[in-house]
Amino acid sequence: MKRYMLKNVIKSVLVATAVLFTACDKIDSDDYLIYSGSNGEWVNGSSVTDKEQRVFVEKYTGVRCVNCPDADVAISQIQSSLGHKIIAVSIHAGGMARPYSGYEDFRTETGEAWNTYFGIQANPSVMVNRSMNNGTPNIITDVAAVSGAVNSALSQNGNIAMEMTSTFNADNGNGYVDVSLEFLEKVADELTITLLVTEDGIIGKQLEHGGVNENYEFNHVFRMTITDLWGADVVADGEKGTCRSARFEYSLPSNYKAEKCHIVGFISKKNTREIIQSAETSLM
Amino acid sequence: MKKLLIMLVASVFTVQLQAQSLGGGQVTGNFQIDAQLSRQDSAIGAEDVPQKLLSNVFANLLYTNGGFSAGVRFESYLDPLLGFNAQYKGAGIANKFMSYQNDMFEITAGNFYDQYGSGLIFRSYEDRNLGLDNAMMGVNVKVRPMDGIIIKSMVGKQRYYWDYGKGLVRGIDGEFSINSLIKRFEESKTRVTLGAGFISKYEEDQTILAGDNYKLNLPLNVGAGSFRMDLAHGNWGLQAEYAIKSQDPNVLNNYIYKGGNALFVSASYSQKGLGINLQAKRIDNMGFKSERSATGEMLYINYIPAMSKQHTYALMALYPAITQVNGEMGVQADVTYSIKKGTLLGGKYGTGIKMNFSQIMSIDKQPLEGYTTIGETGTDGYTSNFFKVGDELYYQDFNIEISKKLSKAAKLAVTYAYIAFNPIMENEHGDIHYNNVFVADYTHKLNSKNVLRGELQWLKSNIAYFDEDKRSGDWLMALVEWNFTSAFFLSVSDQYNYNGSEEHYYNVSVGYTHNTTRLQVGYGKQRKGLLCIGGVCREVPASNGLTISLTSSF
Structure with a gap:
């Protein structure tokens, strides 16, 4: 009986192990690399695991804007409840973003260009997915209305899944982002991808209701774009099931703290610039 | 602050529960609360903590009734203590399982921890001091068909903070006691146990570009196997394990296709008043994670035993x-x-x-x-x-x-x-x-x-x-x-x-223990450095302030 049982046990283990061993792929050395195109060039990719719909929330702000910290709090609260579905970016632009003497200037040429293009008149102003209403940008100046706009945007599916991985060489400040897209349904619009860098945890001077706070922590601060400010074309047929990927290279200025930076990417409709999907990943 | 201390001390005296009987079964549990208040101290590099109070909380609840057991672990990181990954931020049930065992088998569904051999190909464990928890979520089966044989098999995904990793991990392991299985060795003074295990990880394809114009052709299934031996004779002991891993291009090895291997040998001798232990190991490309692009301390499938004294x-x-x-x-x-x-x-x-x-x-x-x-x-x-x-x-x-x-x-x-x-x-x-x-x-x-x-x-x-x-x-x-x-x-x-x-890094600490409850309050400076346990490390940032720790079990 004992011997019979032992035989069966050994047989079962061998079968199970043999099954598992087949679950082990071997790639020939001649096939390690597959042609995939040059920098910024779109090539056929693979299915994207992360199919979550996310919302891009950009806040136009300034260090001399007394109400802007309220918007930070409102967006932070939305992030707390919705987590990584929300991708926040703070763009310092306009008159209220003039730096205090001796403090860093967070303004950028790109931020000013967007500020002008979208017709930002007051701070804080928030745009959710750069949505439009009859050709006019939906600009929210009442921070209490941001939450509703975010929920509304989340209910609209862009039909594209997006993933990014970032690789960064701290020794020379060069990095690249690998972007993967999967069309979950047919998308007829021409699309662009915009990639940018944000930085968290910057301590600086900010006007608040109680006066000037010299130790204000600025998060999601827009630093630079990796692509053109209006993005790079997404070369894809837009058919359901199409998977495309591309790499975008960049150099990070040494005054940005790489360990506190994130890469943010979003897919826009080329004609309206409305955003249909976005993603974020740590820079390193 | 005062209120907080009063609340904590009060809780010491209110959590004096005893193991409870429920439906013929037994309920046991424990709590651990670690809180920290730190202030900015530029001299030692301690950064400002805007939240003022940080806390990590763990509460385990375990129900056992005969061979059946079930448990949950609540965890809260609001916000995580300094040095713990920010992705822990949040609160909820982090671990849940139910398990049944009898003489022949044991089956666990939900979260489980296990280890094959010395861990060279598989070790799922938790070390909350390191902020490390790679608990499996899936099914784990152990079968003891006869004396001297233990067969384990499992499938699951690994915990990744409040989520699970993308990779699917499957494994089988067998351990055979030669003395129990072969009659003429039953009484032998030499005790021999042999074991072997195999782990396979599946992960979907992804685009990893290599140089200009090329991407990697990635193996979706990566396997690792090991053989081990445990020999004991009188005062002598010898343990050895050899493991190999198939092609596993990943971020740890810079996406190379070389296979990995590892050898671990430990010999010991002991008699009254004398103990000798000699160990050797060789590790080559054995970083094995359930996500090929994952960095950091999480998602390791295996564990490489440390080879130095834990001071x-x-x-x-x-x-x-x-x-x-x-x-x-x-x-x-x-x-x-x-x-x-x-x-x-x-x-x-x-x-x-x-x-x-x-x-x-x-x-x-x-x-x-x-x-x-x-x-x-x-x-x-x-x-x-x-x-x-x-x-x-x-x-x-x-x-x-x-x-x-x-x-x-x-x-x-x-x-x-x-x-x-x-x-x-x-x-x-x-x-x-x-x-x-x-x-x-x-x-x-x-x-x-x-x-x-x-x-x-x-x-x-x-x-x-x-x-x-x-x-x-x-x-x-x-x-x-x-x-x-x-x-x-x-x-x-x-x-x-x-x-x-x-710099002076002074610390004052007071503690009180009452039955199974212990309260400790400390004040002082913490130097920036590394906390390492078994060769696995967590960076501990500088801090200056109060720490409170409360543990209790029932």
């Missing part, structure tokens, strides 16, 4: 050995010897001697034919002679501790350690740190309820202080600890970085 004295633990999963060769010898009482060296009460030596080197790595660099992405990486030791010293530690009871009430232990530490273990460049560390540890029992203990520690380093490494320079440390009324303790200590930042 408990603060200054000796300043420069810990960090496991190098991409390649290391190490040896360790550990000897404990007790000199009999009544001899010249043993004196009236005897003398204890502990000696330990460990050395960890790089492995031999040579560029592939036609290449000048090692480990180029999308290639086999390098070649390595299994028996050749690499040129680079990673870590060396020789330490000796002599402990002696001086009288019925007094005990003294003196320890010396020589520790060489190569910053490359932390992926940093720089000269090797050579440290001489001396420790005197004196304990005096004043009476049956009062014990006084003091430590003096001195670290002398060859590396002058530099600001990027707050550990550099020389150190002195003194500690006095008073245990009184069997329930309270008070501890005061100071670490002084002389010939360095000239």
